[in-house]
Amino acid sequence: MANFSKECIETFLNKQLQLFDEKVAETPQEAEEFLEDNLAVVLDSIEDVRxxxxxxxxxxxxxxxxxxxxxxxxxxxxxxKYLVVLA
Incomplete structure (x- = not known):
């Protein structure tokens, strides 16, 4: 199971509407579960993201x-760093 940082979870909670039409998580726990379920990754550089x-x-x-x-x-x-969510 992935262990996402507080920074990662808060960023996703605050910016999730850039990817989805409606919120998929309301709490930090829901956000972490969503990121784990969707195999989100944290990458070190833009080259790694590419x-x-x-x-x-x-x-x-x-x-x-x-x-x-x-x-x-x-x-x-x-x-x-960069969080990538391929949902």
Missing amino acids: DYLDESGMDAAQLSKDEILQASEVFALPGG
């Missing part, structure tokens, strides 16, 4: 950093 998206079937190899950051599946975390 590689992960590409391996997941998204044609991301030619996307710029800004284009990747605008993807609804990518959540920039305050500490410089």
Whole structure:
């Protein structure tokens, strides 16, 4: 089972509507369960995000950093890492 940081959970709770039309979680516990159920990942760099998206079937190899950051599946975390939720 993944162990998501408080920063990660709070970021997802606050920005989940960038990916979904309605909230999928109301509490930190619900958010953590959702992230675990959907096999969300935390990656260290934008290059890692690009590689992960590409391996997941998204044609991301030619996307710029800004284009990747605008993807609804990518959540920039305050500490410089990235949460990716492929729901």
